[in-house]
Amino acid sequence: MSLLEIENVTKTYDALTVLTDVSLLVETGEIIAIIGRSGSGKSTLLRCINGLESIQAGRIVIDGVEVNDPGTDLRKLRQQVGIVFQGFNLFPHLSVCRNITLAPTVTKGIAEADARELAREALVSVGLEDKIDAYPDQLSGGQQQRVAIARSLAMQPKLMLFDEITSALDPELTGEVLRVLEEMSRTGMTMVLVTHEMGFARRFGSRVVFMHEGRVWEQGPAADTLGKPKTKELETFLNAVLH
Amino acid sequence: MTYTLQFRDVFASWEYLLQGVVTTLYLSSIVIIFGFLIGVICAAGRIYANRVLRMVIGGYVEAIRNTPLLVQLFIVFFGLPGFGLRFDATTAAVITFTVNLGAYSTEIVRAGLQSIPRAQIEAGFALGLSGPQVFRYVILSPALKMMFPALASQFILLMLATSIASQISVNDLFHAASIIQSRTFRDFEVYLVVGVLYLALALIFRVAFALIYKLAFGRR
Numbered sequence: 001m002s003l004l005e006i007e008n009v010t011k012t013y014d015a016l017t018v019l020t021d022v023s024l025l026v027e028t029g030e031i032i033a034i035i036g037r038s039g040s041g042k043s044t045l046l047r048c049i050n051g052l053e054s055i056q057a058g059r060i061v062i063d064g065v066e067v068n069d070p071g072t073d074l075r076k077l078r079q080q081v082g083i084v085f086q087g088f089n090l091f092p093h094l095s096v097c098r099n100i101t102l103a104p105t106v107t108k109g110i111a112e113a114d115a116r117e118l119a120r121e122a123l124v125s126v127g128l129e130d131k132i133d134a135y136p137d138q139l140s141g142g143q144q145q146r147v148a149i150a151r152s153l154a155m156q157p158k159l160m161l162f163d164e165i166t167s168a169l170d171p172e173l174t175g176e177v178l179r180v181l182e183e184m185s186r187t188g189m190t191m192v193l194v195t196h197e198m199g200f201a202r203r204f205g206s207r208v209v210f211m212h213e214g215r216v217w218e219q220g221p222a223a224d225t226l227g228k229p230k231t232k233e234l235e236t237f238l239n240a241v242l243h
Numbered sequence: 244m245t246y247t248l249q250f251r252d253v254f255a256s257w258e259y260l261l262q263g264v265v266t267t268l269y270l271s272s273i274v275i276i277f278g279f280l281i282g283v284i285c286a287a288g289r290i291y292a293n294r295v296l297r298m299v300i301g302g303y304v305e306a307i308r309n310t311p312l313l314v315q316l317f318i319v320f321f322g323l324p325g326f327g328l329r330f331d332a333t334t335a336a337v338i339t340f341t342v343n344l345g346a347y348s349t350e351i352v353r354a355g356l357q358s359i360p361r362a363q364i365e366a367g368f369a370l371g372l373s374g375p376q377v378f379r380y381v382i383l384s385p386a387l388k389m390m391f392p393a394l395a396s397q398f399i400l401l402m403l404a405t406s407i408a409s410q411i412s413v414n415d416l417f418h419a420a421s422i423i424q425s426r427t428f429r430d431f432e433v434y435l436v437v438g439v440l441y442l443a444l445a446l447i448f449r450v451a452f453a454l455i456y457k458l459a460f461g462r463r
Contacts, residue, residue: 078368091366102370107371107373
């Protein structure tokens with residue numbers, strides 16, 4: 001059984017079909033890079049995985065639990081599936097420490113003192129342990145994004161989803177965030193990234209999934225897929241983003 | 244002709260003034276606490292409740308905000324006894340002012356709740372928080388922080404407006420002023436002193452709100 005099974009998923013907004021018959025299996029420890037034009041359904045697919053968006057047909061199963069079964073406790077599921085957004089989405093009124101400890105203390109009942117230690121450990125893994133008492137508005141974009149990653153990691157998820165997490169950052173800050181992902185890839189974390197960082201996808205992605213018009217158009221090992229695209233659409237896309 | 248200020252007679256009635264200050268302080272504090280709670284509950288209701296409830300709350304807010312406070316006070320004190328609901332003056336004042344402040348607070352808190360970006364709410368859900376937990380930690384807390392200055396202003400306006408409770412014989416600060424005035428005929432002095440006392444009360448409230456803000460929302 002794969003950690004994440006996406007089977008024939010279709011997603012529509014009224015008359016607009018966003019995802020058509022999407023299937024994807026992700027094994028534990030894999031790093032999947034989802035690429036494609038804006039509007040191709042990449043982010044929507046990611047948001048369907050942790051139930052932020054509903055699906056109209058098909059199944060999404062995470063570690064044996066079906067996301068769209070009405071009987072599924074989505075809160076429990078989301079505690080095991082971290083997601084990091086393009087816009088960081090830190091809570092601006094809370095310190096870095098409290099941003100990280102809020103969910104563990106509130107949902108898992110971890111004591112404040114232990115939670116602070118948990119926050120410290122999570123911050124060490126993103127290289128920001130000295131910012132534990134800072135507030136989001138005192139951090140750079142790159143630092144905020146690393147805190148957002150630490151916030152997800154502190155829930156000890158089985159699967160991490162990243163939704164274009166470097167798109168709002170300049171190249172230098174992008175570098176510091178990608179280094180955190182690199183570090184994380186060495187710990188064996190299963191990751192699904194929607195990304196425009198082809199270099200990162202090539203070096204660290206175990207697989208690349210190219211989405212086009214709401215379908216999985218082409219997929220395969222990262223280097224092969226990016227090096228020798230089989231479809232004309234992927235070739236056009238790669239030419240557009242690499243130049 | 245020159246007018247000589249004569250405060251002696253006014254200060255001779257200091258017991259009335261003290262009684263008035265205590266009543267105004269006590270009345271305002273109760274009203275602020277309950278008016279604020281009504282505000283939070285109705286604001287949440289106006290956003291998240293079903294359509295009927297939303298309309299009921301909307302009607303309450305608009306009815307209160309578009310009629311004079313004095314009329315509301317007279318309806319409660321002189322009108323409701325006609326339906327068998329009889330309150331003593333102080334209770335009638337507390338009810339009226341609480342209902343009035345609740346309506347104004349509802350609008351302020353609602354604006355705060357609706358200003359929280361969707362993305363933050365989504366981040367809360369994505370971390371596995373429940374709906375009530377998201378409301379409390381991700382929506383209400385920063386909303387109140389943001390709206391605190393507006394709420395504090397509204398609370399102080401309310402405290403000043405409680406002076407009309409004297410119209411139904413509540414022995415508040417303004418009522419004390421009227422008594423002293425009718426005994427001494429030192430109108431200017433009396434109302435000057437009472438004005439300064441209201442100012443002092445307002446400053447006390449401001450300091451108290453600043454402290455509460457620091458305790459509740461300050462960065463540590």
